[in-house]
Amino acid sequence: MKPRSLMFTLFGEYIQYYGDEIWVGSLIRMMKRFGVSESSVRGAILRMVQKDLMTVRKIGNRSYYSYTSPALKQIDEGVKRVYNQRNTSWDGKxxxxxxxxxxxxxxxxxxxxxxxxxxxxxxxxxxxxxxxxxxxxxxxxxxxxxxxxxxxxxxxxSQVLSHDDQTIVNKGWDLQAISEEYERFIETYSEKFDQLQRKALQNTLTDEESFIERTKLVHEYRKFLFQDPSFPDELLPENWLGNKARELFWKIHQMLSISAIRFFESLYEAAPDREVEAHREKAINPFDKVYL
Structure with a gap:
């Protein structure tokens, strides 16, 4: 997990619901759980500040970081595409x-x-x-x-005179390759779901493990935003695996969410000069609709 990409995931999944700002010490503690060293975290932050993607506030000897408006916009768009209801009908255009x-x-x-x-x-x-x-x-x-x-x-x-709609789809996207990626995701995370569910039932699933697994799940699923164009049903093959992958994603996400947020809160420290209004319920369940 690359530091910059992981930070986007952490902000989209957790930090945005707790004031959009984080002490660098808290961020280092979180990213350590994924094998990212302190020097890698600080190096990634420095590069993002230089590229005007992050900004820093100093309070005493502590640094608090937040994303700039263009980066927050990208995070917000990604979060919406992961959690919002997919557009299932086509207007024909x-x-x-x-x-x-x-x-x-x-x-x-x-x-x-x-x-x-x-x-x-x-x-x-x-x-x-x-x-x-x-x-x-x-x-x-x-x-x-x-x-x-x-x-x-x-x-x-609303008209393409030289080609039918399916030909246009085939020219612009490789749906078979995307389906194969979904198949790999389903195979991996079906097994993961069974393992985590057993631990949850046996009361051996820790808050830290939930935090790590939920973050990894989102980080992995987020890759589909760069592959899957999120077509309306009319343009998709029958039994599109993207729907099955999304349902599996939801089930694992919700199983881990409460304990994952609890662990995040144990590491997160807000700036002393800001009263943070935490949107804990939204952090636990960011889906706009429940998928069953």
């Missing part, structure tokens, strides 16, 4: 984005491709990306934020 960047902006082009993939777009040609999801506002906001209006154009269309 394709969102089509085309771009043309001069060579001088090659680095920006590469960053935008990553952003589009994260958002759920798929490339059907070198500079044409599509999505069936209603994400126009998100894309327009991205264009405005990066000042890309001169290089990108966004369309929405």
């Amino acid at each position: 394709w969102r089509i984005l085309t771009y043309s960047f001069p060579e001088a902006k090659r680095d920006m082009r590469n960053e935008i491709r990553k952003e589009l993939s994260w958002t759920g777009f798929g490339p059907i040609s070198h500079s044409t990306w599509v999505s069936p999801n209603p994400i126009e506002d998100q894309v327009l906001e991205m264009m405005e934020y990066y000042q890309l209006q001169d290089y990108m154009t966004l369309f929405a269309s």
Whole structure:
């Protein structure tokens, strides 16, 4: 687990519900549970501060860190996609984005491709990306934020004259490869669920183990945000394994949540000059709906 990625997971899962800020000592204690050394934590924080992803407040000899607005926005979008109800119905429209960047902006082009993939777009040609999801506002906001209006154009269309919808899906995404990843996740975590459930029933599941396993679970499941475009049912194969993986994720998450939050609270220290309003219930159950 890379330090920077793990910190995103910890902020999205826990810290955001406790004031969006953490003492570096608490963060070091948490990340030590995943084999991350103090020097690695401090190095990752320094790089993020330099990239304007994190900001620091000093109180005496203690440093308290929080994410900047752009990073918090990315964390919030990730959390919503993990825990919010998936859009199951399709309005029949394709969102089509085309771009043309001069060579001088090659680095920006590469960053935008990553952003589009994260958002759920798929490339059907070198500079044409599509999505069936209603994400126009998100894309327009991205264009405005990066000042890309001169290089990108966004369309929405209910008709693709040259290809049927399934062909478009096959051109932009490898659903078979994504399904195989879900299959591996299900195989691994079905066994993990049985092990943890036995421990819970025997009263041998500790708060620390719950914290570690819940964090690892989310960290692993979060990788699907970069792979699965979260299609409406109409465009998915029958018995899509993503649904089964999500149900399994929910069951394990909820089994571990109360004791995981209890252990987090034992390590977390708020800044002395801030009265933190903890949203403990939301930290325990961030799902917008229950999946059974």
